[in-house]
Structures are given as C-alpha cells and as structure tokens.
Amino acid sequence: MSELREITFVEALNEALHQEMERDPTIVVMGEDVGVYGGIFGVTKGLLERFGPDRVVDTPISETAFIGAGVGAAAAGLRPVVELMFVDFFGVCMDQIYNQAAKMRYMFGGKIKIPLTIRTTIGAGLSAAAQHSQTLYSIFAHVPGIKVIVPSTPYDAKGLLISAVRDDNPKIFFEHKLLYGVRGPVPKEPYAIPFGVADVKTEGSDVTIVAVAYMVHEALKASNELKKEGVSVEVIDPRTLVPFDKEAVFKSVRKTGRLVVVDEDYDRCGFASWVAALVADECFGYLDAPIKRVTTPTVPIPFSPTLEKEILPNAEKIVKTVKEVVKKV
Amino acid sequence: MLTQDKLLEMYYKMVLIRAFEDRVHELFVQGRIPGFVHLYAGEEAVAVGVTSHLRKGDYITSTHRGHGHCIAMGVDIKGMMAELFGRKSGTCRGKGGSMHIADFEVGMLGANGIVGAGGPLAVGAAFAAKYRGSGDVVVCFAGDGAQNQGAVLESLNAAAIWKLPLIFVVEDNQYAISLRSLSSTKLQPRISTARSVAERAVAFGIPSVTVDGMDVLAVYEAAKAAVERARAGEGPSLLDCKTYRYYGHFEGDPMVYRSVEEVEEWKKRDPIKLFRERLVRGGVVEEVLDDIRRKASLEVEEAVRFAEESPYPEPSEAYTDVFTDPYY
Numbered sequence: 001m002s003e004l005r006e007i008t009f010v011e012a013l014n015e016a017l018h019q020e021m022e023r024d025p026t027i028v029v030m031g032e033d034v035g036v037y038g039g040i041f042g043v044t045k046g047l048l049e050r051f052g053p054d055r056v057v058d059t060p061i062s063e064t065a066f067i068g069a070g071v072g073a074a075a076a077g078l079r080p081v082v083e084l085m086f087v088d089f090f091g092v093c094m095d096q097i098y099n100q101a102a103k104m105r106y107m108f109g110g111k112i113k114i115p116l117t118i119r120t121t122i123g124a125g126l127s128a129a130a131q132h133s134q135t136l137y138s139i140f141a142h143v144p145g146i147k148v149i150v151p152s153t154p155y156d157a158k159g160l161l162i163s164a165v166r167d168d169n170p171k172i173f174f175e176h177k178l179l180y181g182v183r184g185p186v187p188k189e190p191y192a193i194p195f196g197v198a199d200v201k202t203e204g205s206d207v208t209i210v211a212v213a214y215m216v217h218e219a220l221k222a223s224n225e226l227k228k229e230g231v232s233v234e235v236i237d238p239r240t241l242v243p244f245d246k247e248a249v250f251k252s253v254r255k256t257g258r259l260v261v262v263d264e265d266y267d268r269c270g271f272a273s274w275v276a277a278l279v280a281d282e283c284f285g286y287l288d289a290p291i292k293r294v295t296t297p298t299v300p301i302p303f304s305p306t307l308e309k310e311i312l313p314n315a316e317k318i319v320k321t322v323k324e325v326v327k328k329v
Numbered sequence: 330m331l332t333q334d335k336l337l338e339m340y341y342k343m344v345l346i347r348a349f350e351d352r353v354h355e356l357f358v359q360g361r362i363p364g365f366v367h368l369y370a371g372e373e374a375v376a377v378g379v380t381s382h383l384r385k386g387d388y389i390t391s392t393h394r395g396h397g398h399c400i401a402m403g404v405d406i407k408g409m410m411a412e413l414f415g416r417k418s419g420t421c422r423g424k425g426g427s428m429h430i431a432d433f434e435v436g437m438l439g440a441n442g443i444v445g446a447g448g449p450l451a452v453g454a455a456f457a458a459k460y461r462g463s464g465d466v467v468v469c470f471a472g473d474g475a476q477n478q479g480a481v482l483e484s485l486n487a488a489a490i491w492k493l494p495l496i497f498v499v500e501d502n503q504y505a506i507s508l509r510s511l512s513s514t515k516l517q518p519r520i521s522t523a524r525s526v527a528e529r530a531v532a533f534g535i536p537s538v539t540v541d542g543m544d545v546l547a548v549y550e551a552a553k554a555a556v557e558r559a560r561a562g563e564g565p566s567l568l569d570c571k572t573y574r575y576y577g578h579f580e581g582d583p584m585v586y587r588s589v590e591e592v593e594e595w596k597k598r599d600p601i602k603l604f605r606e607r608l609v610r611g612g613v614v615e616e617v618l619d620d621i622r623r624k625a626s627l628e629v630e631e632a633v634r635f636a637e638e639s640p641y642p643e644p645s646e647a648y649t650d651v652f653t654d655p656y657y
Contacts, residue, residue: 028456028460054460055460057491059487060483060486060487060490062483062486062487064449064479064480064483065448065449065452065480065483065484065486065487066449066487067449068446068448068449068450068452068453068480068484069449069450069452069453069456069487070453071449071450071453072390072438072449072450072451072452072453072454072455072456072457073453073454073456073457073460074453075433075438075450075453075454076388076438076453076454076457076458077457077461078456078457078460080453095443095446095480096446096449096450096480099442099443099446100441100443100446100449100450104431104439105650105651105652105653106424106650106651107421107424107425107429107431107439108421108424108425108429108431108433108439109419109420109421109422109423109424109425109650110422110424110649110650111421111431111433112431112433113653144651144657145651145652147652167653168653169652169653169654196656242656243656
C-alpha cells in the first residue's frame with residue numbers, strides 16, 4: 001500500500017529525480033547551479049552528494065552549450081534532465097531546442113529518438129520583472145516536436161516528471177515559482193502519470209474553466225466563491241499542453257455550454273486562444289455564451305507590485321468573467 | 330604507418346565524394362533535384378583525413394555542406410541520393426533532404442541547416458562518450474563562418490572545462506558564403522603568422538594546429554594526434570584546415586565574390602590530384618587508381634538510378650515521426 005505524505009511541490013520533484021536516477025544510470029542532470037547549490041529553487045538538492053559529479057553537472061552560464069549538450073547526449077544514448085533556470089532565458093538557446101531537439105527525429109526519418117527533459121520555471125507574482133516572470137509555454141506548444149508539461153500539484157509534479165524522464169521525446173517541464181512551496185499528498189513510491197490526460201479538479205454544470213499551472217489554484221478559489229452565489233463550475237487541468245486532452249474539454253463544454261480559459265501566458269496567439277478555437281470548431285452548437293479568456297495582457301511583466309497585480313489573472317478576475325458568461329443565458 | 334589498403338580506401342572515399350558531388354551538381358542544374366544543395370567538392374581531404382581514424386561508437390556532427398562527411402563515415406550513397414530526390418527510400422525517408430542527412434548507425438549525428446549548431450550537439454555526444462568511459466571520440470566539423478557563432482565558442486569552452494574527447498575540425502574554405510574568412514575573423518597580429526582560428530583555441534585552453542586541408546595525409550597526421558589524445562582522455566583539440574570549395578556556397582550561387590583565376594589557382598592543388606601523385610610515387614599503378622575512380626562513378630550512377638526509380642513518400646507520412654508516439 002502506498003504511503004501518502006504531505007510534501008511540497010519542490011520536494012515531490014526532488015524525490016522524482018532521486019528515484020529515477022537510482023533506477024536508471026543513463027539519467028544525468030545538468031544546468032547552472034544544479035550541483036553544489038542544489039538548484040536555485042532547490043529542486044536538485046542532494047543529487048550531487050548521492051550521484052556524484054559525473055551525473056550531476058554544474059555548467060557554465062552557456063545555455064546554448066549545455067541545452068545543446070543535453071540534446072547531443074540524448075542523441076548519443078543518455079537520458080539527460082537539463083535545467084533552464086528561468087524560461088525567460090530561452091532566448092539565448094532556442095535554436096538547440098526548437099531547430100535541433102524538436103526536429104531531429106522528424107528530419108532524420110523517424111529513425112532516432114531524443115529522450116531529453118528540459119526543466120524550467122515560469123510565473124509572475126514575485127516582482128521579478130520582465131525578464132524573470134514570464135509564463136512562456138505557448139511558444140513551445142506552437143513548435144512541432146516538443147511535449148509541454150505543466151503540473152499544478154505536488155502529486156502531478158512527481159508523476160509527470162517521472163513520465164517525462166521515461167519518455168523518449170524532447171519535453172519541456174514547466175514549474176511555476178509560486179507552486180514550489182505548495183503542499184499536497186504524494187505517494188512515496190515512484191509512479192507515472194500519462195501525458196494527455198486532463199484532471200477534472202471539480203465537477204460542475206454551468207461553466208467549464210480550463211486552467212493551467214498556478215492558475216488551477218486561482219480557478220478553484222474562484223469556483224468556491226461562485227458556488228456561494230449558486231454558479232456550478234467545472235475546473236479542468238489539462239496537465240500537459242502537448243499532448244492535449246481535447247476530448248475532456250469538449251465533453252465538459254457539451255455539458256456546461258460555457259467555457260472560460262485561464263492562462264498566465266500572454267494573451268496574443270496564446271494557449272487560451274488555441275483552446276477557444278478548438279472548442280469553437282468542435283462544440284459550436286453546444287455553446288450558450290461566447291468563449292472567454294482570462295490571460296495576461298500582451299505587455300511585458302512590470303516590476304512594481306501594483307502594476308504586476310493589475311495585469312495578472314487571478315480568482316477575482318475569473319469570478320468576474322464567469323459571471324459575464326453565465327449572465328448571457 | 331598507413332597500409333596500402335588503407336591508402337586506397339582513403340582514395341576511394343575521396344573520389345566517391347567528388348563523383349557524387351559532381352553528379353549532384355549536374356542533376357541540380359538539370360532541375361532534377363529540388364531544394365537547397367551545398368556541395369563539398371574540393372574539401373574531400375578534410376573529411377577523409379579525419380574520419381579515417383574513427384571506429385564504431387565514435388560520432389561526428391556535420392554542417393549544411395554534409396555530403397562529404399556522410400560518405401566518409403560510410404552512409405550508403407543510394408539512400409543519400411534518394412534523399413536528395415525526396416524519395417521514400419532516402420536515408421531520412423525524404424523528410425530531411427540535403428541539409429539533414431543523418432545515420433546514427435554509422436556515427437553520423439546529422440548535417441545541420443543552422444551554422445554552428447553542431448558544436449553543442451558534439452559536446453553532448455562527447456559527454457556521453459566520456460560518461461560511458463568507452464574511449465569513443467566525437468568530431469565536430471564546422472566551417473570558418475561557424476567560428477564566429479556563439480554556439481561554437483560556448484562549445485569550445487565546455488569541451489575544455491569538461492576535458493571531453495572531442496575534436497573540432499575547422500573547414501576554412503575561405504568564405505562564409507561571400508565573406509572572406511580574412512574579413513570575418515580578427516586575430517592577434519602579435520602571434521599571427523598565418524591567420525588562423527587555431528589561435529583562438531589556445532585561448533580556450535585547447536591545443537590546436539593549422540593544417541594544409543588539401544593534403545589528405547597532412548590532415549590524417551594532424552587528426553591522428555588529436556584522436557589519440559581524445560581517446561586517452563586528455564581532452565579536446567582543434568584542427569584548422571585550410572581548404573577550398575569548388576562550387577558556390579549553394580547550387581545557383583553566382584559567385585560574384587571570387588574570381589575564376591582564384592578558383593583555378595586552388596585547383597592546381599586539388600586534393601585528389603595531390604594524393605594520386607603521392608600514391609603513384611609510392612608505387613601504386615595508375616590502372617588501380619583508374620579502376621577505383623571508375624567503380625566510384627558506377628556506384629554514383631547506380632545511386633541515381635535507385636533514387637529515380639524509388640517512389641515518393643505517401644502524403645500521410647507528413648504526419649508521422651514527429652514524436653515516438655502518433656501524436657503530433
């Protein structure tokens with residue numbers, strides 16, 4: 001019987017890495033400050049002590065070299081887990097991700113595999129300003145050949161990271177900074193959560209909310225508020241954007257007739273817009289109200305707390321938006 | 330000491346590359362091959378001189394001008410030609426084309442459409458080799474143009490600090506498309522006698538040597554030391570090979586940046602001609618070399634026939650191989 005303990009999101013990730021590295025000697029971890037420091041957010045703590053410097057490699061600040069080294073090592077038979085400290089830094093190494101890792105299998109006729117996991121952080125709310133606060137998963141979901149994983153709970157974090165490490169494709173695993181301290185029940189043994197299977201966080205009949213990462217928690221808060229006012233909300237966490245569990249969303253919208261997508265990424269051409277388009281295509285006849293998005297307006301993330309709060313999606317904005325669509329009956 | 334068999338195998342690979350590239354040039358002019366094609370003719374001594382030291386388990390990373398590296402590593406030329414024709418029987422099932430031929434089975438990690446991008450990939454493959462402790466080595470081929478890409482400079486540093494079994498081979502064919510390597514790379518006059526990125530490697534803590542890239546035996550000797558060093562766990566090296574491409578940067582290049590005289594001057598030191606003269610002086614009879622040349626031509630013709638007779642991929646294949654599972 002599985003032992004369930006309450007541990008934090010960061011502890012769940014750390015445990016997943018320890019257990020997988022114990023199981024598979026081809027797994028290596030590399031990135032800036034992942035060794036001695038244990039990762040800037042502590043995700044790789046203890047790995048260097050346990051597995052040594054051959055498997056836990058502190059890299060120079062050369063994202064192109066070490067992300068690319070992850071790709072090359074994966075091509076040559078290892079199973080690297082590489083940390084990109086903040087997703088905002090993808091600008092200095094994107095070629096290795098989207099032109100190399102993502103396309104090699106296809107370009108080379110499906111004869112090879114690139115079992116690479118890139119872990120990175122997303123999310124605003126810490127006044128980290130425009131270059132350390134972005135939630136850039138849409139841009140990776142846009143490019144063919146990269147799986148996009150976005151856990152929202154410690155349970156999902158562990159199970160999805162284990163699946164990621166075992167999967168034979170390039171993946172980006174997004175960790176929201178505000179989730180690291182969140183606690184939740186997590187089995188001690190290793191377990192894998194399949195990609196492309198959404199989690200219905202709470203069932204409801206009036207409106208469907210699709211929310212991602214930290215926004216799942218804001219959506220649940222909003223759902224509780226709305227319940228008091230007699231509005232029944234169904235909250236769906238897709239958990240992975242690529243592959244994406246369309247059917248779970250369609251099924252829910254066919255029941256509720258309304259959809260609000262909550263997404264901390266920039267609004268323009270983002271994930272929320274894509275989900276809205278899919279639902280408009282597939283469920284048009286079922287819709288009782290326009291599809292709404294609660295997203296971050298397409299402006300750089302500002303520093304000052306009052307400005308940052310102004311632009312970020314939150315429970316309050318979700319409640320307001322849900323009320324708009326419910327009113328339209 | 331090189332055996333006669335080994336020397337003749339090197340000669341065969343050089344003439345096979347030349348025959349392949351000359352034929353691809355004709356096919357392109359005739360409109361029988363689509364897309365972008367970059368030919369390696371003139372640079373054969375570099376690919377063959379270096380890869381003659383490699384064994385199973387070793388890897389190379391290549392460039393947009395990758396046909397020569399493929400052939401030198403032993404990629405089947407029928408599959409390569411079919412790939413250039415966009416056929417299903419191509420090395421990459423018609424999904425990669427000239428700039429993306431790869432065959433991991435023979436250690437060829439891929440040609441690459443992005444200049445300098447092979448550097449980090451080579452670092453990773455060399456990391457894997459070192460991690461396994463197999464004594465395998467990795468060769469990163471890159472041109473003079475790539476030497477000013479951050480990816481390559483970061484890779485030099487990473488290879489040096491991690492003491493990786495990696496050989497950086499610079500194919501200085503004098504031009505980054507149209508920009509002369511003299512104009513793209515400023516070197517320290519104090520230590521520069523021959524302009525050379527080899528001096529840069531020293532600054533990264535990597536031993537380096539400048540090599541006559543038209544002389545296959547000179548390349549072979551320089552590569553020998555570098556490969557032995559890498560296999561012994563002593564770290565990376567860099568070979569700066571001075572060479573020349575006979576065709577344009579790409580097929581269709583009007584070549585306004587260089588004169589016919591310049592091209593002719595380089596062709597006087599044609600790598601195949603030089604090597605042939607050496608072999609004959611060493612006692613190899615001309616007929617043996619002619620037979621090798623004829624054999625290479627026939628193989629290329631057979632490859633063209635194979636390619637043209639092969640079917641195109643089914644349209645539905647556009648949607649497969651994005652991931653290891655069917656989702657795309």
